[in-house]
Amino acid sequence: MRAGFWLAGMVAAAAGAGGRAEQPGAPIALAVDLREAPRRILHSRLSIPAAPGPLTLLYPKWIPGEHGPTGPVVDLAGLRISAGGKALDWRRDPGEMTAFGVNVPAGATSVEVELDFLSAPGEEGFSAGGSATERLAVLSWNQVVLYPAGRSADEIRFAPSVRLPEGWTAATALEPERESSGEIVFEPVSLATLVDSPLIAGVHRRSEPLAPDVTPEHRLEIVADSAEALELPPETLSAYHRLVREALALFGASHYRRYRFLLTLSDRVARFGLEHHESSDNRSYERALLDPRKRLLMAGLLPHELVHSWNGKYRRPADLAAGGFDRPFRTELLWVYEGLTSYLGDVLAARSGLMTAEQFRENLAMDAADMDHRAGRAWRPLLDTAVAAQLLYGAREDWTSWRRGVDFYAESGLIWLEADVLIRERTNGSRSLDDFCRLFFGGESGPPRVVPYTEEDLLDALGRVAPLDWREFFEARVKRTAPRAPLGGIESAGWRLAYTEKLPERLEAIEAVRKLTDLTYSLGLVLEESGTVRDVVPGLPAARAGIAPSMKLLAVNGRRWSKEILREALRKARSSPEPIELLMENGEFLRSFSVDDHGGERYPRLERDPEKPDVLSRIIAPRAG
Numbered sequence: 001m002r003a004g005f006w007l008a009g010m011v012a013a014a015a016g017a018g019g020r021a022e023q024p025g026a027p028i029a030l031a032v033d034l035r036e037a038p039r040r041i042l043h044s045r046l047s048i049p050a051a052p053g054p055l056t057l058l059y060p061k062w063i064p065g066e067h068g069p070t071g072p073v074v075d076l077a078g079l080r081i082s083a084g085g086k087a088l089d090w091r092r093d094p095g096e097m098t099a100f101g102v103n104v105p106a107g108a109t110s111v112e113v114e115l116d117f118l119s120a121p122g123e124e125g126f127s128a129g130g131s132a133t134e135r136l137a138v139l140s141w142n143q144v145v146l147y148p149a150g151r152s153a154d155e156i157r158f159a160p161s162v163r164l165p166e167g168w169t170a171a172t173a174l175e176p177e178r179e180s181s182g183e184i185v186f187e188p189v190s191l192a193t194l195v196d197s198p199l200i201a202g203v204h205r206r207s208e209p210l211a212p213d214v215t216p217e218h219r220l221e222i223v224a225d226s227a228e229a230l231e232l233p234p235e236t237l238s239a240y241h242r243l244v245r246e247a248l249a250l251f252g253a254s255h256y257r258r259y260r261f262l263l264t265l266s267d268r269v270a271r272f273g274l275e276h277h278e279s280s281d282n283r284s285y286e287r288a289l290l291d292p293r294k295r296l297l298m299a300g301l302l303p304h305e306l307v308h309s310w311n312g313k314y315r316r317p318a319d320l321a322a323g324g325f326d327r328p329f330r331t332e333l334l335w336v337y338e339g340l341t342s343y344l345g346d347v348l349a350a351r352s353g354l355m356t357a358e359q360f361r362e363n364l365a366m367d368a369a370d371m372d373h374r375a376g377r378a379w380r381p382l383l384d385t386a387v388a389a390q391l392l393y394g395a396r397e398d399w400t401s402w403r404r405g406v407d408f409y410a411e412s413g414l415i416w417l418e419a420d421v422l423i424r425e426r427t428n429g430s431r432s433l434d435d436f437c438r439l440f441f442g443g444e445s446g447p448p449r450v451v452p453y454t455e456e457d458l459l460d461a462l463g464r465v466a467p468l469d470w471r472e473f474f475e476a477r478v479k480r481t482a483p484r485a486p487l488g489g490i491e492s493a494g495w496r497l498a499y500t501e502k503l504p505e506r507l508e509a510i511e512a513v514r515k516l517t518d519l520t521y522s523l524g525l526v527l528e529e530s531g532t533v534r535d536v537v538p539g540l541p542a543a544r545a546g547i548a549p550s551m552k553l554l555a556v557n558g559r560r561w562s563k564e565i566l567r568e569a570l571r572k573a574r575s576s577p578e579p580i581e582l583l584m585e586n587g588e589f590l591r592s593f594s595v596d597d598h599g600g601e602r603y604p605r606l607e608r609d610p611e612k613p614d615v616l617s618r619i620i621a622p623r624a625g
Contacts, residue, residue, distance in 0.1 A: 129270025339412020418489030
């Protein structure tokens with residue numbers, strides 16, 4: 001299986017200047033109608049060249065960047081297939097829910113497909129989550145296509161078009177061929193490129209060139225539920241200009257013809273980021289650019305997804321370069337794909353000014369403390385969180401500490417910080433992880449292509465930058481269990497993980513925006529606004545007292561609970577031998593728990609170690625001129 005995946009990726013890598021192994025012949029005509037997007041209904045019509053006989057049509061299942069079989073086939077509706085004006089019977093494969101069989105009649109040269117996609121109303125999930133409101137929509141092309149089995153996504157060509165609601169405009173990395181009367185016809189592309197090029201559209205749209213003196217072209221494309229939400233504080237816009245320059249300075253080359261930051265601002269769509277080669281699908285709160293707290297929580301989003309154009313799209317683990325959407329991914333190297341991107345994204349956010357140095361350190365301290373409080377470290381190595389990514393993305397939030405979640409983001413980021421510091425130490429400051437990035441992800445600038453890699457390739461490149469037993473370095477931190485988080489990078493960089501009673505700015509923003517009370521590091525408890533326990537950390541006071549997720553806090557020391565009263569009780573308990581009494585509702589039962597916690601409020605922060613040089617500040621210092 002590994003060899004087959006590797007060969008598929010090499011076909012893509014060898015596809016020439018355009019990076020696509022496309023075959024001649026008539027493309028599949030695809031017409032998408034977004035005029036009912038406010039009702040969350042997308043209409044799609046396809047004309048698929050076909051020869052008489054059995055034909056299997058596939059719905060994309062394994063979605064790049066989502067690292068799992070997340071293609072929302074359950075939301076496909078109204079499927080009709082015909083040839084020569086006559087309806088054809090189709091049958092779903094009972095062993096593969098995304099495969100549909102049909103017999104093409106004699107004399108037919110194509111089949112016509114009509115289907116509707118029912119976009120989710122909720123705000124949870126990735127691209128299959130909420131993607132449309134009354135005033136905007138995000139079109140993920142994989143949701144509205146069927147394609148013939150037996151050929152790779154690079155070989156199958158599509159001629160796409162989209163019809164917009166009146167008054168809407170759109171943005172995408174696809175190249176328009178013509179536009180009139182609310183319809184945009186795009187130049188033909190491969191299926192791989194189509195799925196890799198989402199489209200945003202809406203009533204309220206803003207388009208901003210970024211670093212206009214830089215080649216290739218970069219633009220920030222925004223759609224929002226209100227005109228006010230499009231307002232960009234000048235300092236934020238300046239930081240996005242610097243982000244482009246800092247990214248190009250980091251990697252030394254680009255692998256796209258143009259780049260589009262697609263940013264959707266709404267309180268009624270799913271909030272996440274999804275990488276693409278020449279664009280990124282970024283979604284956040286409607287007032288994410290205007291509200292300082294929401295802007296802080298979004299600070300790392302666009303940098304993270306931009307880094308993926310190099311790490312994940314251009315250089316891709318061989319087992320993720322399958323060449324199709326029907327072949328399972330193997331995700332062992334997500335500690336590189338996502339973990340290194342998490343580290344570099346935050347570094348670029350700091351270098352560009354989207355985060356201050358203090359905000360960068362707060363973010364790093366929270367990542368370190370979260371991973372250090374993972375009780376599941378005792379049984380589950382970090383590698384297994386990557387291998388099981390397709391399961392963990394959809395896991396419940398309760399008992400996350402014991403289960404472990406998608407820790408290959410935050411914990412791998414700590415590991416890559418340590419690698420950066422080690423390279424600087426081993427080379428007396430003459431080299432850093434920046435040099436590895438230019439070596440491994442840089443090369444010659446040009447249009448999109450995929451260059452797969454293995455773990456051996458990665459270790460070899462690191463060894464060329466700095467001599468070290470990199471295999472053992474990652475074996476110890478990624479593939480074995482350990483009682484503590486990998487804090488060596490923080491400590492070698494001249495800082496220490498410490499705790500304070502002062503609520504950090506970032507955690508304060510999280511609590512306000514997500515309506516939580518986060519006492520992870522003291523009581524070991526995270527509460528929703530209603531008082532419902534979202535999670536409990538094993539080994540800490542609340543868990544030791546017997547409190548569990550889904551219970552509901554009603555009172556603290558005999559008073560109706562509020563976050564202020566609960567925090568005040570924590571502070572008073574520092575000078576009192578008495579336990580904190582928490583009245584909890586567990587289903588239809590009420591019970592009081594005595595929580596023996598006298599440590600007060602406790603929140604993570606980084607403090608300077610004056611005995612060591614401040615390498616961390618050097619890492620986040622701007623590089624671009």
